[in-house]
Amino acid sequence: MKRTKYSLLFLIFCSSLFSQQDLAKNYSPLKSKGDLPEIFTQSIRKVVSKDITELYKSKEKDKSIKSEYITVANYEIERIVKSGNILINEEVTGYLNKIADVLLANDTALRNKLHIYALKSFVVNAHSYDKGYIFIDLGLIAQAESEAQLAYTLCHEISHYTKKHQINGYVNNEKINRENYDGKSDEEKLIKKCEYSKDQESEADTEGFRMLERSNYDFAEAEKDFDVLQYSHLPYELVEFKPEFLESKYFKIPAKYLLKEVSSIRNNSNEDDTKHTHPSTAKRKQVIKDLINGRYSNGKAKNIVGEKDFLYVRDLTRMELCRLYLIYRDYPNALYSAYIMQKKYPDNEYLAEIVSKSLFGLTLRSMGKLNYTDDSYLSGGIPGYENIESYPQQLYHLYNKMPGNEWTIMSLNYVYRAHKKFPANKQIGAFADSLFKCMGQIQWGIVDFVRVDKSAAPPKQDTVKKEEGSKSKTDLIAKIQKENNYKNYDTAYYKEVFVDLFTTDTEFTGKFPGSGLAYQSSGFSDYRSTKYNTTKRGKKSKKREFISSNHKVDKVILLEPFYLKSNPTKSDELSYITSDEKQEKLVKTINNCAQKQNFSIVTLDPGLLSSTDVGKMNDYSVVMDWFNEKYDADIRESYPILNTDDVDGLIAKYGTRYVLKMGIISYKIGLTRKRTYYYSFIYDLKTNEIVYKKYEAFRDNDSADLINAKVYQTFYELTHSK
Amino acid sequence: MKRLEVIVLLVMLFAYHSNCQSTGFMGKRVMAGYSFNTSPAFFGANADNETILGTNGSAYSGTAAFNIIHEGFLEIAPSSKWEIGFSCRYYKTAYDNARDFYTLNGGYIYFNDDRPSGYYDIRGLSYTLYFRYFGARYIAPWGRYMMFGPVINTMKTTYDPAIMHASAQDNSGYITQTKNITDFGPTEQDYKGVNIMFGAGRSRMIANRVTLDYGFNTHLLSLISGLFDVVGMTPGSYSTNVDNTNYIAKTVRGRVRGVNRFNVFIKVGILLF
Known part of the structure; x- marks a missing residue:
């Protein structure tokens, strides 16, 4: 039984x-499932040591180079496996x-x-x-x-x-x-x-x-x-x-x-x-x-x-690819991939979400509110349609040719209707809300989507002629232009785009800019054009490297700290192992300094997982996706992170919205010149802002006192920030 | 002296309580310890009456001679950039009687010797209230720093008439008498002086508890007068008669300046709390 x-x-x-x-x-x-493989729990240093010992017992040639390879390869494999x-x-x-x-x-x-x-x-x-x-x-x-x-x-x-x-x-x-x-x-x-x-x-x-x-x-x-x-x-x-x-x-x-x-x-x-x-x-x-x-x-x-x-399985990977394109802010590819999949799965909610996100991303780009950098996957920006081959060219052509404000209208039209189709999907609803705000930012309101009443239109040409004598030349030009604008507006192809929604959907009307109705947002963190503003930083805060902190940070998710120790006078092998050892010590230092100041840390470090911690590994992956997207555009801006489906769950699970990234880079230049860099950044997963930043360079070794002092200072500043 | 101690105590207390926002090193802001200061005794004799180059005095020259200063300190970091410290230095040295007598003593005594034989001992205590400013990115009490502060030098001299004496001809009487002058004033004499300390250094932390500092310090006024002291031409000294009655008074400060002029130091301290 x-x-x-x-x-x-x-x-x-x-x-x-x-x-x-x-x-x-x-x-x-x-997402990963089940037990994590052995590589997560074993000490990589021990593995390297064992492999090298075996190498030297064997009759292989080029043992020195091979020993170096063993170290490099083991660490590279570990890096990939633990990358999330x-x-x-x-x-x-x-x-x-x-x-x-x-x-x-x-x-x-x-x-x-x-x-x-x-x-x-x-x-x-x-x-x-x-x-x-x-x-x-x-x-x-x-x-x-x-x-x-x-x-x-x-x-x-x-x-x-x-x-x-x-x-x-x-x-x-x-x-x-x-x-x-x-x-x-x-x-x-x-x-x-x-x-x-x-x-x-x-x-x-x-x-x-x-x-x-x-x-x-x-x-x-x-x-x-x-x-x-x-x-x-x-x-x-x-x-x-x-x-x-x-x-x-x-x-x-x-x-x-x-x-x-x-x-x-x-x-x-x-x-x-x-x-x-x-x-x-x-x-x-x-x-x-x-x-x-x-x-x-x-x-x-x-x-x-x-x-x-x-x-x-192929469909799974194709679905996942849409998301991966979004992470790298390659919105045209995400949109096209979702479009292909929608042919097969027209009612798939996830695909509607991908399309919504892609349209929103492209809207921001067309409004000049999303900038790629040299480090971005699309470092040269979204390519012109001339550089694209075959059918995807049609999508790029549409994007290239359609003016930004019209793209915004089209996006809102799609995303809002998707929101009505999938009302429980908070993400789509949030992007619809954000697009309403984009509409407001391009100074368009309800009146721009209402046919002009003929009686309310400006006087006709013959009336203008009658008044010519009393008007200046510039007044006359302004009047004619106004009349033409009325005409254009009245005949524009998108004039009636929201007619059905205006007449039947109170939510739509309420959220539309200029409606005067205070309709509740769907609750997702929508786009905010918060600029990275150095002038806001007071003299004191500048000194302390704070960027902004509206909320007191008393708990963070600590990601695997980074440690790189490089010594050009020694082999790569030593640097890998030394870096690994130093990283272990850094983790202890961080925990020690936080504990001394009663600062709560939740560690999300693939190097510290047990075989049953697959959930943490998936959480780490979610955060890394967030970072990939964050870093793919200009990080000084609080550009929206579109791949946030799992982020809210993660915030709730760990009880904090802040993620701490800390690291040390230390190297020698020549025989005597030393450089050590210390950094710690705290990101707000909700607002996409960097709320704390410290990046310092020293002409010193990465001595224990340097690391202790800086790590302690970071937590001190966090616990004493007002 | 008591007044100085009270002032120092008040300053330190104020420093400790004035800014509890100081990070300190791992939260510790107060430290105390010992500092060893040393400099080569190029011209003036050290406590063993040894000098490296010598200035034709009685010291044993040509030896590897060093001035040694022992120092105790207490430091408090009221902010992450500033530290206030109080230190007390103790040193022993000697003056090797390298300075020549300048004139007759009262017009009746002619010195047969250019200068007294032997040397006299000096024991000095210096009190310094100093401020340490830590460089960019460093946090008091850790890292690279500069320091400065006022110094009060007190010194006590002692001489042994059997060692320090001079031969002279006494013409005050009917006949000229050769005399052995052994009176250079009281055997123990006290002097005081002021100076300004300036220095720079680097402090390291061991096991988050022990501090190890190294660097240099100078007494600025000594540094300025240094060139004159080196060649025995201290400003003003040649306008005044130097005889057995004021020999020590005229030479002791120059020697003390020599000891404090420039020193390298190594400090060991304990982070208290």
């Missing part, structure tokens, strides 16, 4: 782990592992060495490390056309691992770096490194193909995989962008904003790959074509785990 009960509980647990989402209705962002971007025990990672199970059904030893994870990134790429860690970017999965193509990608990455390409590549590159290389230039060194890398890639292509060939997957899909790579710069599907979904009964987008003929897709498969780490796609494809040699893959399958699973 007991056994049955436990079995039932286990089944419920398993089904909760892998129960499918109903994408027709909604989508929940991908890998997905643990959830559907996509589970699916990838199922494919690996199929591929390596006859090689359990190898299979057991592999750790395969999906990586939350829209980049079309995959990475392999010597420790058996393989990371497949969601961008690649979203582009795949079949399970067999994903299987080939896995085969390629597994071959990198089995052939020890990473470590051999590192040794080769280091040798080129360290040896004078007969006095050759950096460019020649780069070409030499790339040649070696290309050889490795070709080997992984070939070996990967053979592995795929041994399985029951359709090996012909390997060739197609290169087509996917070839066009990976394009969205995962090319669908004509028809903006009807942005229209309504009384709002039709004029033809002048629409682009009928789109540009062709460039083919750069044969581009010069001399300075590339990978051979050109055309060459790689040809190699696989030669290997296939006209054979038919009879009896082989495109999908073994299952087509349904493949399509579902």
